[in-house]
Amino acid sequence: MLEISELRKRFAGGPGAPGGKVALDGISFTVRPGEMFGFVGANGAGKTTTMRIVMGVLQADSGSVSWQGRPLGYDDRQRFGYMPEERGLYQKMRVAEQIEYFGRLHGLSAPAAKKATDDLLERLGLTERRGDAVQALSLGNQQRVQLAVALVHDPEVLILDEPFSGLDPIAVDALATALQERCRGGVPVIFSSHQLELVERLCDSVGIVSAGRMVASGTVADLRAAESGTLRVVVRDPAPGWADGLPGTVSVSGSRQVLLTDEGDDQEILRRAMKAGHVEHFGVEQPTLTEIFKEAVA
Amino acid sequence: MNGLLLVARREVSTQVRTRAFVIGLLVTALLVGAVSFLPKIMGGGDSYKLGLVNSQQLPLHAAAPDIEFEWRKFADEAAAKRAVLAGDVDAVLVDNARVLTDGEINTELGVLLQSVNREFKLGAAGVAIPPLEMQSVGADARYQEARQGIATVLVLLLFMLLMGQIVMVAMGVVEEKGSRIVEILLAAVRPWQLLGGKILGLGVVGLINLGTILVIGLAASSVSGLAADFPPGMVGLVVAVLVWFVLGYAFFATLSAAFASLVSRQEEVNTVLTPLTMMIMVTYFVSFYVTNEPTGTLATVLSYVPPFSSMVMPVRMAATEVPMWQVGLSMLAMALAVVVVLKIGSTVYERAVLRTGARLKFGEVLRSR
Numbered sequence: 077m078l079e080i081s082e083l084r085k086r087f088a089g090g091p092g093a094p095g096g097k098v099a100l101d102g103i104s105f106t107v108r109p110g111e112m113f114g115f116v117g118a119n120g121a122g123k124t125t126t127m128r129i130v131m132g133v134l135q136a137d138s139g140s141v142s143w144q145g146r147p148l149g150y151d152d153r154q155r156f157g158y159m160p161e162e163r164g165l166y167q168k169m170r171v172a173e174q175i176e177y178f179g180r181l182h183g184l185s186a187p188a189a190k191k192a193t194d195d196l197l198e199r200l201g202l203t204e205r206r207g208d209a210v211q212a213l214s215l216g217n218q219q220r221v222q223l224a225v226a227l228v229h230d231p232e233v234l235i236l237d238e239p240f241s242g243l244d245p246i247a248v249d250a251l252a253t254a255l256q257e258r259c260r261g262g263v264p265v266i267f268s269s270h271q272l273e274l275v276e277r278l279c280d281s282v283g284i285v286s287a288g289r290m291v292a293s294g295t296v297a298d299l300r301a302a303e304s305g306t307l308r309v310v311v312r313d314p315a316p317g318w319a320d321g322l323p324g325t326v327s328v329s330g331s332r333q334v335l336l337t338d339e340g341d342d343q344e345i346l347r348r349a350m351k352a353g354h355v356e357h358f359g360v361e362q363p364t365l366t367e368i369f370k371e372a373v374a
Numbered sequence: 375m376n377g378l379l380l381v382a383r384r385e386v387s388t389q390v391r392t393r394a395f396v397i398g399l400l401v402t403a404l405l406v407g408a409v410s411f412l413p414k415i416m417g418g419g420d421s422y423k424l425g426l427v428n429s430q431q432l433p434l435h436a437a438a439p440d441i442e443f444e445w446r447k448f449a450d451e452a453a454a455k456r457a458v459l460a461g462d463v464d465a466v467l468v469d470n471a472r473v474l475t476d477g478e479i480n481t482e483l484g485v486l487l488q489s490v491n492r493e494f495k496l497g498a499a500g501v502a503i504p505p506l507e508m509q510s511v512g513a514d515a516r517y518q519e520a521r522q523g524i525a526t527v528l529v530l531l532l533f534m535l536l537m538g539q540i541v542m543v544a545m546g547v548v549e550e551k552g553s554r555i556v557e558i559l560l561a562a563v564r565p566w567q568l569l570g571g572k573i574l575g576l577g578v579v580g581l582i583n584l585g586t587i588l589v590i591g592l593a594a595s596s597v598s599g600l601a602a603d604f605p606p607g608m609v610g611l612v613v614a615v616l617v618w619f620v621l622g623y624a625f626f627a628t629l630s631a632a633f634a635s636l637v638s639r640q641e642e643v644n645t646v647l648t649p650l651t652m653m654i655m656v657t658y659f660v661s662f663y664v665t666n667e668p669t670g671t672l673a674t675v676l677s678y679v680p681p682f683s684s685m686v687m688p689v690r691m692a693a694t695e696v697p698m699w700q701v702g703l704s705m706l707a708m709a710l711a712v713v714v715v716l717k718i719g720s721t722v723y724e725r726a727v728l729r730t731g732a733r734l735k736f737g738e739v740l741r742s743r
Contacts, residue, residue, distance in 0.1 A: 088742070131561045133728060150564065158561045162730075164554035169388070180380050181562040225558060 078107045078130075078148075078233055078264050083139035085125055085288075099125040100136070101288035107233075107264040107281075112255065114279035115268040116369060122288040123268040124161050127237050130266075131158045143233070154183050157231030161238050163222050165210045172197060172206035175224045182229035189228065196224040199254070216247055223251065227258070234258060236267040240274060252278055276365040286373040299368050305360035307342055309335040311353045318352030332356065377563035381571025382578065385546070389579045399583060403590050409527075410594035422483055425466035425474075427454045432467070432490045441486075520603045525665045525692035528615060531587060532685050533658040536622055539580040540650070543627045544634035544643050546572050551727050552638045565724040573627045577620065584619055588612050614701070615688050621705065622684030624712045626654060628719035635726040636734040646733065653681070661685040668693030678704050680711035 085100040100122045107113045115123050128134040130141050132153050141148040166174055172193050179189030197203045200220045210218060219242065226236065234255070240248050256278070259265050269275050275282060276296055283293040292299055311318070312332050319326045322345055324337025335345070342360075349355050363371070389395050421442035424434075427450065434443050446463060448454040451474075454466040458476050465483060466474040473479065473487060496503065550556040550568075559568055592608070595601040601608075629650055637646045660682055664673040668690050677687040677696075683704045690696050718740065726739045 128557075131557075133557055133560055154562055156561065158558055160554060160557040162554035162557065164550075164557060166549075166555060167553065177380070177384055178558065178562065181377060181559070 077109065077144065078266075079140075079142045080105050080126065080130065081140050081142075083126060083129055083141070084137045085122075085129065085134070086137055098288055100129075100139075102139070103285065103288065103290050104139075105283050105290055105293050107266055109262045109264055110259055111264055111281060112259045112279045113264070113266045114275035114282045115266055115285070116270070116272060116275055116282060116365075117268075117285035118373060121285040121373075123285055124237055125288075126285070127158075127235050127266070127268065128160075130235055131156065131160075133160075152232075155229065155232045157226040157229070157234045157236075159222055159226040159236040159239050163219065165218065165221060165225070167211040168209050170207055170209055171202060171213070171221055174210060174221065175228050178225045179228040182231075184229050192228050192230065193224070196228060200224055200250075215242065216244065219243060219247070223254070227254070232263060234263055234265045234267075236265070238269060239267050240269055240271055248274070272365045272369060282365065284369055284372045292368070292372040296365060299365075300362050303363045303368055303371065304338050305362055306336055306338045307340075307345065308357065308359060308361050309345060309349050309355065310357035311335070311349050312356055314349070314353035315351075318348060322348065377567035378571045378574065381563065381568055382575035385572055385575025386578050389542070389576065390582070395579070399586060402583070402587055406587050406591045407594040410591055410600055411598045420482070422465070422480075423463045425454050425457055425463040427451050427466060427468045429467040429470045432487065432494055434486055434490050437490050437493075438486055521605055521693045522665055522668075524604070524611075525668065525689045526662070527591075528692055529658065529661045529665060529685060529689055531584070532615070532619060532622065532688065533654070533661075535580050535584055535619065536626055537651070537654060538583075539576050539623060540626050540630040540654070541643070541647070542576050542579070543573060543630045544647055545640065546576065547631050547634035547723070547727070548637060548640055548643055551635060551730065552640065554730065556727050560728070565727065566720055569628075569631055569720055569723050573624065573631060577623050577627065580619070580623060581616070584616065588615070611688075611692055614691055617705065618684050618688045618708075621708045621712060622681060625681045625684065625708070625715050626650065628712070628715045632719035632722040632726075633736065635723045636736060636739065638730045638733075642733060657682050657685050661689050664689050665693060678707055680708045683708050 081104045083100045083103045085098075087097045087099055103122060103126055105113070115126070117123050125134065129136045130148070132148075132150065143152050146152075169177070175193040175196060176186075176189045179192055180186065184192065194203075197206050200223070202217065202220060202224070205213060205217065210221060213221065223239065226234065236255075239251060239255075243251060252274070255265055255267070279296065281293065281295045282299065284291050292302075294302075307324070310332055314333050319333070319335055322335065322337070323340040324335055327334050327336075335349070337345070346355070346358055349358070420440070421444065423444045423446065425446045425448050427448045431445050435441070446457075448457065448466065451468055454463075454468065454474060457463050458466055458474050461476070464475070465479060465487070467487075468474060470491075473484075479487075493503065550559065556568070563571075592601065592612070595604065630647060633646050633650055634643060637643065660672075660676060664670070664676070664686050667673060673686060673690055676682040677690050677700070687696070687701065687704045691701065722736060722739050725742060726734050
């Protein structure tokens with residue numbers, strides 16, 4: 077279990093911001109083995125800072141990160157897989173050599189690194205490009221190499237900052253499948269993304285950060301339950317003024333009128349609607365993650 | 375194998391595979407080989423062509439073994455005169471009594487002819503004069519010229535290699551910082567391993583270069599016969615040069631990495647390295663000056679002051695004889711300076727290398743927490 081608790085980080089002020097900037101204001105969350113954790117938040121909310129602190133690339137001012145109940149150390153991190161927000165590879169190094177090199181830096185033996193590299197190249201469809209310099213590859217393929225670098229040592233934990241950005245839909249699916257496989261193997265996966273539908277589809281749990289704080293976290297279902305849904309009623313050819321006195325808003329669309337409300341007695345509303353005309357739709361709509369997100373950071 | 379060695383190995387294998395490295399090595403090898411044969415081709419020692427008319431050869435070569443003499447016989451004085459005027463011979467001995475030349479005789483040749491002639495005739499008359507015994511109470515000056523030549527070549531060699539490798543280190547650091555590879559690297563290895571590995575790896579590349587030059591230089595010199603003029607203790611000198619290169623390189627390369635970690639773009643490397651390249655240039659000019667006056671006060675003092683000592687001391691060692699304790703003391707001082715620079719440099723590197731963006735200031739980074 078990966079536990080992030082009460083992380084605080086303040087960046088020194090520059091000429092533009094003399095007082096400095098609070099990047100993290102006490103962020104805490106937990107990711108269990110085999111859990112896919114989606115990290116969402118506006119730009120500058122603190123996602124990248126949190127991930128960099130977890131990876132030891134940045135030091136927190138206070139707070140702690142622990143793995144398997146012990147403070148996370150250098151040796152543990154060597155077994156983590158990391159994909160930073162800013163992609164980086166040796167442009168002139170050959171694809172296979174590069175992946176092997178990172179495997180070895182993460183502690184694999186030479187034969188193990190070679191085997192893992194061959195497997196990954198095969199799975200990512202890069203076998204034919206193995207001898208090419210990275211700079212000769214398309215951006216999409218470079219992204220795959222970047223992923224391979226994060227996966228080569230069969231990491232115990234995966235921390236990926238915006239892994240889906242810049243990928244075409246097919247590559248998104250391929251990456252999603254690769255992550256789900258790792259996850260099913262018991263690896264906790266943390267990734268950040270602005271593609272909320274994707275997060276909603278893939279993640280077991282979600283953390284929403286805003287201004288350096290975790291404003292909402294839990295399973296998508298829990299987050300939904302916390303929000304009261306919106307009642308949507310569609311009535312065809314209703315009597316004029318049928319909704320007078322009812323809460324919510326009414327919009328007209330041809331011969332239909334749509335009432336949206338999140339308060340009031342739903343049974344009373346249904347009776348009024350049935351009396352007024354033909355009820356075509358009556359139901360509570362679950363908020364999407366996008367709506368929950370907007371609500372949470374508002 | 376730990377992170378540091380892995381990083382170093384990558385640096386070596388990446389560098390030695392570049393075309394620039396291979397071509398550079400071939401060109402230097404050819405140049406060094408050519409230079410070793412040059413004195414031979416240019417004519418080396420003195421030689422004289424002498425003519426005889428009705429005279430006996432004088433044992434000049436026995437008196438001056440370094441000089442070559444070539445003798446020719448002429449039938450009569452008229453033929454000899456023509457040859458002198460045509461420049462075919464430098465001087466002609468006539469009747470064992472007179473010497474014909476075109477204008478005033480070359481001083482060295484004149485003195486030689488006079489003294490050998492005197493000795494020869496006295497010997498014939500039964501007077502034996504024991505030759506004067508030459509005793510030097512100063513430094514052995516026999517190899518003065520060779521020593522100075524070797525010192526000059528060494529300075530140039532150390533300077534060029536140092537400069538080349540230091541720019542390599544800086545460019546490597548900026549490549550990793552600018553492309554953010556450093557972020558995934560530092561998730562796998564510690565900053566000192568990354569820094570140390572890079573410096574070590576590029577240092578090995580520099581040593582390969584230096585070693586090649588020294589080995590080819592020595593081999594070609596012994597083939598060309600130039601090595602005969604070398605002072606004794608060349609092997610010791612070569613070893614010392616390697617040690618001094620390592621010390622100087624460690625000092626400047628660490629600073630180079632620290633300076634380079636302040637910027638994020640290759641275009642900024644030159645600017646940020648300016649103070650360092652100036653320092654190396656000054657060291658170079660001082661050492662070059664020292665080759666002319668290797669026993670002067672400036673040479674003696676600077677051969678103890680890091681980082682000047684890294685170039686001045688090997689020059690002094692080549693140009694004159696330096697007691698071992700002085701070399702040891704100077705090396706110790708330089709090694710201490712390297713330790714201090716490693717401490718400061720790695721601190722700056724560690725703090726700056728992840729702060730991408732605008733150029734940082736050395737002092738500020740060092741003072742920041």
